[in-house]
Amino acid sequence: MKLFSQIMIALVALEHLYILYLEMFAWETLGKKTFKGSLAPELFAPTKRLAANQGLYNGFLSAGLIWSFFITDSIWQSNIAVFFLSCVTVAGLYGAYSASKRIFFVQALPAIIALIVTLIASYPCQR
Numbered sequence: 001m002k003l004f005s006q007i008m009i010a011l012v013a014l015e016h017l018y019i020l021y022l023e024m025f026a027w028e029t030l031g032k033k034t035f036k037g038s039l040a041p042e043l044f045a046p047t048k049r050l051a052a053n054q055g056l057y058n059g060f061l062s063a064g065l066i067w068s069f070f071i072t073d074s075i076w077q078s079n080i081a082v083f084f085l086s087c088v089t090v091a092g093l094y095g096a097y098s099a100s101k102r103i104f105f106v107q108a109l110p111a112i113i114a115l116i117v118t119l120i121a122s123y124p125c126q127r
């Protein structure tokens with residue numbers, strides 16, 4: 001279960017690294033393709049700085065999840081992973097509520113699954 005937890009955490013971290021890239025460096029190219037229909041094409045240039053700021057926050061989420069892999073104390077490792085997965089979940093739920101229902105499935109659901117698996121894997125009986 002611990003291995004599955006780490007795989008799920010890594011997938012969520014990689015997803016947020018991709019979002020960082022998309023929003024910080026490819027907003028006017030790949031961003032237009034990704035968010036086609038959600039945002040008018042003429043709005044990508046004026047919102048570039050806003051998207052970059054948003055991408056930076058996604059990078060922080062990813063950094064926190066990656067950091068959890070380098071913590072040697074298993075309790076702290078789990079606590080840090082749970083904290084950052086919870087942050088991703090809240091951000092995904094808010095995004096689904098305020099922007100697009102699709103965000104729930106793309107961002108929140110993988111984090112929720114990773115969070116549940118991580119909690120199960122860190123339960124004392126599983127050690």
